[in-house]
Amino acid sequence: MNLPTKVTIIEVGPRDGLQNEESFVDTEVKKKFILQLVGAGIKEMEVTSFVSPKWVPQMRDAAEIVQAVPAGVKSIVLAPNRRGVDRVMETSINAVAVFVGVSNTFNKKNINKPTKESMEELIPIISELKKRNYFVRACISTAFYCPYEGKVAEADTISLCREFAEAGVDELSVADTIGMAVPTEAFSLFSKIKKELPELMVAAHFHDTRKTALANIFAALQAGIDRFDTSAGGLGGCPFAPGATGNVATEDVVYMLQRMGIDTGINLDKLTEAIDLITPAVSRPITTGYYQLARKSN
Structure with missing residues (x-):
């Protein structure tokens, strides 16, 4: 088997995991959650989003959250548009995630724009961020299936990955947003992305809606992927993807990888x-x- 000896876990619980919670999670609880995740060995984390509180009220404390993250952690903040990026630039955060859906319908539901229009807006923003020495992560939603359009063509996903690569992003996070992919599809898509963009960091982002996430991670490992987005406790869901349940659980992924002899640097007890x-x-x-x-x- 073609497996790495080490894998990087990007914890998305504080951002993607909590964004769909209807009741506001106390800011101090969020801060403690982040600190305990860091104490468990997490080195990279999506900590919050600079989005409109009207649309995602759970993230209204973003400016306070980013101040609580300790040094030595790559803290990534989601910023979907110009206004969000401007808010990030007012903080000490130096890693930004932008996102676009491959599916036009999903993208319109999510950010009220078709995919092409979103990219036209984002490309100059990415260029500016890179000139200012930000780490830029591109999150690609509905890479496999869309809740409105069904199966997404591999060629369309790869084309969007290529556009982001040409724009100068540092990393792609390619997501099975509604958890419909199976291992053959995961292996196929990630093999092609790695072949097309061999120098770019690529992370796989799987939801566990149909309990295929761990199997998909195993397939992605064999395709050459060694970076995975996961959420402690399997928290998460997408407000614009009906039926999508939580992200694959960090603890389940770490347990599986450790049993396979793959180092994650994460302490399961903590x-x-x-x-x-x-x-x-x-x-x-x-x-x-x-x-x-x-x-x-216990």
Whole structure:
């Protein structure tokens, strides 16, 4: 098998994991959650979003959250448009995530613009960010399937990846937004992206809607991917993707990789404690495999 010896986990729980929570999670709880994730060994993390509080009220405390992240962690902030990027530039954060859906319908539902128009707006922003020495991450939604249009053509996803690469981004995060992909599809798409863009960092972002996320990660590993977005406790969902459940659980991924002899640098006991902290603050019970077994054994 073609497997790496080390994998980087990009924790997305504080941002993607919490954004769909209807009840506001207390800012101090979010800060403690982030600190405990760092204590568990997380080195890269999406911490919050600079988006309109009208559309995503959970992220209204973004400016306060970014001040709480300790040094030595790559703190990534999502900024979907010019206004969001301007707000990021008022902080000390130096890593920005932008996002576009391959599917036009999803993109219109999400940011009220077709994909092409979003890219026309983002390309000069990316250029400006790079001139200012920001790390830029491009999040590509509906890379496999769209909740409105169905199957997304591989060629369309690869074309969008190429556009972002030509714009100068540092990393692509390619997402199975509604958790419909299966391992053959994951292997096929990521193999082609790696062949097309061999010098670019590529992360895989899987949702576990149909319980295929771990299998898809295994397929992506064999395609050459060694960076994965995961969410502690399997938190998450997308407000613009009906039926999409949480991201693949960080603890389940770390357990699987460690058992396979792949280093993540993450301490599972401390990660479990971070999940203990956030559990009372979220609306649904955390039922991920590793977490449930860890708590039953104590």
